[in-house]
Amino acid sequence: MKIQLLTSLLLVPLFHILFGLDIVLVLGQCLDDQKFFLLQFKNSVKFNSTLSSKLVSWDQSTDCCTWEGVTCNLSSNRGHVIGLDINSESIYGCLVKSTSNSLSGLRHLESLNLAFNNFDTSKFPSGIFSLTALTYLNLSIAGFRGNFPSSIANLTQLVHLDFWANNFSGIISSTHFQNLVNLEYLDLGLNLLSGTIPSSLFGLPSLRKLFLSYNNFQGSVPKFTNTNLSPLETLYASWNNLSGPVPISLFDLKNFSRLTLSHNKLSGKFHLQILHRLSNLTYFNLSFNNLSVDLGHDNSSKFLPPSLKELKLASCRLQHFPELRYLPSLITLDLAENQISGAIPNWIWNVGNGGLRYLNLSVNQLHKLQEPYVIHNLSSIDLRCNHLRGEIPIPIENIYFLDYSNNFFSSIPTNFNLTSAIFFSVSSNRLSGTIPVSMCSGTNLQLLDLSNNYLIGNIPSCLFELSKSLGVLKLGNNSLTGNISRIFSNDCGLETLDLHGNLLKGSVPESLANCSKLEVLNLGDNRINDRFPCFLKDSLHLHVLVLHSNLFHGEIRCQEKNGSWINLQIYDIGSNHFTGNLSQNFLIWKAMKDGRNDVNILGFEALRFGGSRKTYQDAVTISIKGKRLDLVKILNIFTSIDISNNHFQGNIPHTIGELKSLVSLNLSHNTLSGSIPNSFGTLKLLETLDLSENKLTGKIPMELGDISFLEVLDLSNNQLTGKIPTGRQLQTFPEASFEGNKELCGPPLHIKCSRTAVTTAGYGDGDLGNSINWEFVGPEVGFVVGLGTVILPLIFYKRWRSYYYEHVDHILFKVIRRKHQKKSIHGRIRSRYSRIERARS
Structure with missing residues (x-):
């Protein structure tokens, strides 16, 4: 062994001479104090060892410079830890003082990443602020809360600082960042910060990217000074409470490429043509403020930067389409919730040299599509809530998001192709005729909504065969006939099935129990003739069951057990022909009994379309407060039972009183007794x-x-x-x-x-x-008993009677003073005594 080591040592200078290679021997390079502080850090945090890939492997017997997530400075054979990356290590708590001491001991750290954990503490580990060599600090989604740490000013070498998605609160001031002259990247988004944005942030000489979105910042957007010297490229300050006008100085930043100030309270008039100053601009978003965007007199796209890829001007009081046909790079266009009327110009489908992918023109006053038109290359089209008429526009094959809901479209082309579509909604139109079988081409569909139209005929059975991929199928409020197909595959993925308000007959297919993810089942207002679907009692995710106004009949005997109807929160079987006694098993309805700690809205899993999240929210119609009401959002804390208009009999189970979270209860129009x-x-x-x-x-x-x-x-x-x-x-x-x-x-x-x-x-x-209510009777009985102890001796003892006549009458006349009052008193006694006797009998 000694000979092999000696040989290795002799070969190193030889390789260095021959090949010019710098070879470093890693033979126990980790310094003892560095290992001690790393192990102290490991012991100071709580983490899930089954999910950890780094901390769980740290071992006292091995070289800490070889530990996963640890980087040492080996170039000068010093063995100091200069990098610590333990992101996503399933940390769920810490001993703050011990964590702080261990980090401060790693005084040579240049990079520290604690992101995607949950330290769950309001006391920030102050030892981090002694790490003056830090250039990279990432604490995003790390579970820190409390006031924003002012000692961040000590880390003067920082280049990258990421505090995104914690719960830091309070005000940030100029002193926090004025010394961070090397800072290039700063993310404070998704916290609870308030106050005004300090102007010193915009004056940092090296800052390129600044993220302040999703906070509670108020006041105006600071004006920039020395714009010619500022390297700022990106400013995200959406979802705050910023007010006032958009500062013109922003558009003097020569390197500016991305700006979003959406979802604030900015006001005044904004002239769109000012964007021509920003030759590098690629992303611009002023949506959802109180702004009025002025397109200018000539409304020419030549004033817009050709580099622009995403333009979002939703809710900006636009009355006309901006001239965008000559923007060669535009990919995303959002003009939703404006006041644009007339026709959709046919040039819009060719914007970006045919490269437009995401188009949102929803909630306007558009009434037609200018012809001729060809929809090509688009991946997402949102035209909902307009006044569009005629035949539904035929998309190309590679489109995956289509929302035509809440218009006046009257027909679906028979050759409609949904091969690539994931989301297709044409609800609340005036569609008539049958559902074309071509709808079944959507083998990738996750949501299909044809509700609230005038469709007739049978439901194509092939639609139910799509249940493997389909998460939401809504065909309610039409005039569809026939039976519900019995084809629900073993791997059915349906979460919402809404067929209410049709003319469907037959029974509820038992194969529906294969849909193990089913949350909402609405078969109300049909002509289904069946017994109660007890096979659904073990559906673990079922929240809403509506069978209202059908021909269901018979007794409900489901042999329920613990775990049955565990998440059921809306139970509507009203207006049927059910008979028998009410179930005594309300105690097992856990969601209504125990309630929920968190508040959520029932809906289909969030999907991402065109850079924005779109979540489908479930809706249902129920009887509440004496009326049929549409719940457009179903909160998971809302609970309701409706068994009205049936033939139930017997006593009302006292166990209903255990449903502590119940909001609405309707047992009317039955023959319940007791x-x-x-x-x-x-x-x-x-x-x-x-x-x-x-x-x-x-x-x-x-x-x-x-x-x-x-x-x-x-x-x-x-x-x-x-x-x-x-x-x-x-x-x-x-x-x-x-x-x-x-x-x-x-x-x-x-x-x-x-x-x-x-x-x-x-x-x-x-x-x-x-x-008997003894509150009233008790005193009277006591009075009579007491009176009897006086009267009986008067009857049987002559001496007592003599004493009574001589003295008691004299006393009564003195106190009451009127003779007829004495008679009244005795009369009242006799009356009450008679009442007591009647009550006893």
């Missing part, structure tokens, strides 16, 4: 309760008056009795909420309760309502 469970008082989030048109008996539980969110209550047309409990809520409802109960009395009804009626404040389930 009393209203007082467990309903635990439904503190309930907003609407309809128990009308049943055969409910007994008293109204006073607990109903404690449901503070209750807005709609209907107990009418039952057999309820007694006084309506007084409380904070019940007297605020109209008389119609209680009418049709002959023996019900008290406000808000105009029927007064009889004085002889015994009021029951509340009783448990199954109580017949014959108990």
